[in-house]
Amino acid sequence: MSLGHFEDAWVERMLAARLGQELPEPTGLSSVEHAALMGVPLERVQAIAGGIMEGRVSMFVSATPSRLKTLLGQKRLRKSAFQFAQNDPLATLYPLSEALLKWLNFLLQEYRGAEIPHFESCLVYESANLALSLWRKPRAREPLDGPVLAPHVGLLVASPELGKVLAQIKAQESVADLPQTPQTGYVVWQSWKGLALKAVHWAVYEVLLGLDGQKAWPDVCRLVCEHHQLSDLQALLAWEDFFKQRRLIEWVRYPL
């Protein structure tokens, strides 16, 4: 069976074309598949690879959270997306979710210190929500213990407080006793996820303290309130009440 070799070889040739490298010699193919692959001229391979990259650039631009789009502007964003895709050709292979986190990180490096108001706090907030949205739900027969917790949460920040919150989540009891079907797993996952949201927002808060100082958090709250057209802005700004308000938990559940 050689179809897998053909498929790998096709992808590798596209990548090499993107990098301007010599196309690799395929191995393990049947004579028919070899002829099919080699029958595509170099110029055509380069054109296809260019088209794929163009598509990815458009996708990065369009998948950028709207707040960041507004802050950076379409033109600047497109230029950056092109740079990102050129610097990191594997971005065409990453799952969109992973690629988006890398893309946001690229933006952070690119515009750190560029004095765009609220840029860093907004970006960190968006990254946290994105990371959370990537948190895969548990599957059947998969033990619902520590490793299911989103590694992204830990990647985002190295915070002692976050560690404590995560430990609390991991200490949830009775999880192992429940039937391990996707359905019941989902019920458990929902409640864990609620707790993890707290952890992420705690983490974001701490990051913001480090980035912009204490005033950044209200800025993020204001952005989010505007986005969701919430009127009780003042109440949201009171940090002590933050987790007491169910509505906040509700709206942070979904990426902006």
Add this chain to the structure above:
Amino acid sequence: MLRKSQLPYTPEDVLGLAPWIPAGPVLDLGCGRGDYALKLSEYGFEVTALDLHDAIPRLQQQKPQVSWLQQDLRQFVLKKEHWAAIVVQNVTPFLPQADIPILMRRLKAALKPKGILVFSGFNADDPAAENHLARTQAQQPAPTGLIALADLERYFKHWQWWFAFEGRVEDDHPPMGPHQHGLSQMIAVKPESALQTQWQELPRLGVGIGWRPALAQEIQSQQVDFLEIMSDDYLDPRYDRKLLALSKHYPIIPHGVELSIGSPAAPDPHYLEDVARVVRRCNSPWWSDHLCYTRSPRYKTFSLNPLPPTEEALEIVIQNIRAVKEQIPRPLLLENVAYYAQLAGEMSEVQFLRRVLEEADCGLLLDVANLFGNAYNMGIEPRAFVEALPRERVVQVHLAGGQLVNNLLFDTHNQPIWQETWDLLKFVLKTCDIRAISLERDANYAEPAEIVGELKQARQLLGLRL
């Protein structure tokens, strides 16, 4: 000893199962004060709740979102394969023993395939087992009706069991105060069997569009017969409520990009499980993905990559489709993808496509824009391609606008539909009995009038054909 709140199906937890309840109405038999019924209604289901409880007239007035019926369930007509879920919470103690097997048979028949039964009843270990809680239909007292878990297992032998419990549970409610129950409980799913698809009997959906939130306003203001959703965007159950809400207004066709039917590795059963849930939620007459691969053994790409037209690829695709159909027994359409290079092989592209459709019993989602693009990029004759297809299997058409990059026409979905694509559509409509046309637009929404015009044009062409 368990406390009742620790059992998996408190009303909140039944709600946790909601994403897996297929499309259709939900029934709460013996609803009491309506805890389950109200939660399920709030989620978005159409709920009927039935009980002899004296709270029903008040609920009828105060909570009209649920259809409340004050009635003996034995006099309620349970339509065959009508209900998407039935909750039966401790009703059997109030039925004489002889009525219980009848109820079980009725429940089995009343659920739709893949419908969920949530059941709780007293067993012989219940302290009330010796009492006379039951009533005949003439309202005469009778011994408490009991059911063991083993009985439930026998009645619902071939069902997919998600939960089973038998044991003592502490309870505390007026007028009894703290007390115990011996309960038999189950959550199970009715099996679904695959049927041979009669392609020409699939419904005619008309003209639709790929659902994109950015186009919501245009979609609401126009006559759109159906929506096509990106099924991969709805695999997470937390989006189920959105989908349920959408499905109340439009027929929905799930369309995916991640199936990778041409990968040598068998399709991921977990992925299929998620897609099956989405297909059931939409109650769609068919669903679709692409004839290509997105995953090779070493790479996960985000392109719809071309398969070489070889016997080996054919065999792998057919084998994969069979596995898919076992888990998702609804008609599957495969879409012809955009190729940017002609791949030589052991047969032509259209021969390969034809054999896949016929040997794996699939339908075709003919992307006319891809076909035009392939003709533009590789010089194939698109009309000959259409004529070589198994026409009875061409069910749906996609339309979109592509973009020229390095003199290749790419399937970008961000431009107006090319005139040549419209011309080709006219030919397809003359040649095949198309059931649905959908537009795809993924970017450049700035000119909604352009998209509205395309919807109208597609409708006109489909109407002319009819």
